Amino acid sequence: MHDVYMYVAVMAVVTYLIRVLPLTLIRKEISNVTLRSFLHYVPYVTLSVMTFPAILDATGSQWSGGAALAAAVFLAWRGFSLFSVSVASCAVVFLLDLVMA
Amino acid sequence: MSHKQNFVEGMRDGIPIALGYLAVSFTLGIACRNVGMSALQAGVMSISNLTSAGEFAAIGIMAASGSYWEMALSQLVINLRYMLMSCSLSQKLPHVSMLHRMLVGYGVTDEIFGIASSRPGYLDPFYVYGAVSIAAPAWTIGTCMGVISGNVLPVRIVAALSVALYGMFIAIIVPPARKDRVLALLVGLSMASSWIFSRLPALSEISSGMRVIILTVVLSGAAALLFPVRQKGEDVHA
Numbered sequence: 235m236h237d238v239y240m241y242v243a244v245m246a247v248v249t250y251l252i253r254v255l256p257l258t259l260i261r262k263e264i265s266n267v268t269l270r271s272f273l274h275y276v277p278y279v280t281l282s283v284m285t286f287p288a289i290l291d292a293t294g295s296q297w298s299g300g301a302a303l304a305a306a307v308f309l310a311w312r313g314f315s316l317f318s319v320s321v322a323s324c325a326v327v328f329l330l331d332l333v334m335a
Numbered sequence: 336m337s338h339k340q341n342f343v344e345g346m347r348d349g350i351p352i353a354l355g356y357l358a359v360s361f362t363l364g365i366a367c368r369n370v371g372m373s374a375l376q377a378g379v380m381s382i383s384n385l386t387s388a389g390e391f392a393a394i395g396i397m398a399a400s401g402s403y404w405e406m407a408l409s410q411l412v413i414n415l416r417y418m419l420m421s422c423s424l425s426q427k428l429p430h431v432s433m434l435h436r437m438l439v440g441y442g443v444t445d446e447i448f449g450i451a452s453s454r455p456g457y458l459d460p461f462y463v464y465g466a467v468s469i470a471a472p473a474w475t476i477g478t479c480m481g482v483i484s485g486n487v488l489p490v491r492i493v494a495a496l497s498v499a500l501y502g503m504f505i506a507i508i509v510p511p512a513r514k515d516r517v518l519a520l521l522v523g524l525s526m527a528s529s530w531i532f533s534r535l536p537a538l539s540e541i542s543s544g545m546r547v548i549i550l551t552v553v554l555s556g557a558a559a560l561l562f563p564v565r566q567k568g569e570d571v572h573a
Contacts (some may be wrong), residue, residue, distance in 0.1 A: 265482030282525035323502030
């Protein structure tokens with residue numbers, strides 16, 4: 235193995251540059267409507283792609299993952315807070331795994 | 336709203352992130368331990384990188400004594416999605432100084448990006464700092480705990496906590512999608528495409544980081560062309 239801290243330094247520099255360059259280089263509001271719309275839609279697509287189907291594979295079984303997804307969508311739809319939705323989906327997995335085990 | 340209020344709200348929204356991070360970083364710590372890293376080394380890696388997929392990949396490269404170039408390239412590919420996120424966030428920080436931009440850059444994780452982009456209007460950097468102040472220590476401490484203790488958290492608790500971040504993502508995307516059918520369609524289409532990418536034999540070879548980039552560029556691009564947004568948060572079709 236090479237030096238661990240050298241590896242860590244390389245990783246940290248590359249990852250930080252990826253994150254910070256767009257923030258420091260794009261300092262104005264983009265006036266182009268298409269580009270601005272693109273950036274407006276980015277979070278929705280990104281978060282959706284990261285959530286599904288990953289949530290089904292995150293727990294021991296697809297059932298508990300699926301139930302957590304259903305509970306989260308229901309509560310979010312009803313306007314519950316970020317924290318409540320998140321904790322409720324954990325609780326659903328915990329209880330289902332207890333019952334089904 | 337004052338900086339202090341923003342900071343406190345960031346801390347509040349950082350709690351579910353911290354819960355999810357504990358579960359993931361704990362697993363990460365166990366992986367670090369298995370390749371012979373110390374708790375200090377793993378902790379330094381986590382606090383300086385604050386990224387899950389990148390760190391998991393890095394452990395493999397370290398164990399295989401890969402070159403520093405290989406390490407740099409793997410991080411570039413795996414973490415490239417943050418560039419898209421930062422581009423999107425840049426539009427919420429129009430009147431913010433260079434120093435704040437450099438500090439916010441540290442905190443652009445999938446999850447903090449998620450909560451930051453769901454803030455109405457412009458983003459106060461202090462909101463991000465509040466979230467980071469809760470989430471980054473959780474990520475780091477979880478990693479160290481995983482190295483030191485191995486399997487100390489019950490499997491059931493880890494399984495339950497592992498959906499915390501997904502539940503949070505749902506809480507971010509569902510309320511706006513409920514009010515806007517273009518967003519609802521886009522969310523449904525994104526999830527369906529992601530499912531196809533993860534399950535079809537040839538497409539499932541593509542790493543999850545690349546999948547996020549490809550689908551984000553294609554689907555957000557299509558949505559931007561078909562349904563351009565004229566004003567901030569006010570769509571032309573609405």
